[in-house]
Amino acid sequence: MPRHRHDGLETIIVLEGSQSDEAGTYDTGTMVRNQPGSIHRVWSDEGCVVLIQREKPVVILD
Numbered sequence: 001m002p003r004h005r006h007d008g009l010e011t012i013i014v015l016e017g018s019q020s021d022e023a024g025t026y027d028t029g030t031m032v033r034n035q036p037g038s039i040h041r042v043w044s045d046e047g048c049v050v051l052i053q054r055e056k057p058v059v060i061l062d
Contacts (some may be wrong), residue, residue, distance in 0.1 A: 001041060001042040001043075002041055002060055002061070002062040003039065003040065003041040003060075003061045003062045004039070004040070004041070004058040004059060004060050004061055005038070005039045005059045005061060006034045006035065006036055006037065006038050006039075006056075006058055007036060007037075007055075007056045007057070007058070007059060008036055008054060008055025008056030009033065009034070009035060009036060009054075009055045010033070010034040010052065010053070010054045010055070010058070011031065011032070011033050011034075011052070011053045012026075012031065012032040012033075012034070012050050012051070012052050012053075013029075013030070013032075013050065013051045014026050014027060014028050014029065014031075014032070014048060014049075014050050015028065015048075015049040015050060015051055016028055016047075016048060016049040017044060017046050017049065018044060018045070018046055018048055019032075019042060019043075019044050019050055020042070020043050020044065020045065021040045021041065021042050021043075022040050022041070023040070036055075039061065
């Protein structure tokens with residue numbers, strides 16, 4: 001996912017594989033919380049399945 005900003009809380013649970021952002025790599029079973037105002041981009045070298053809950057849509061910056 002390209003660089004984006006969170007205008008609301010986002011909670012992610014990695015169900016399979018791993019997901020990465022500038023802060024690190026999150027393996028299966030990891031829960032990630034992105035706070036309102038946070039900015040990052042997301043990728044997966046091996047592929048992943050995630051469950052995402054967002055309070056508000058993200059704003060794409062790139």
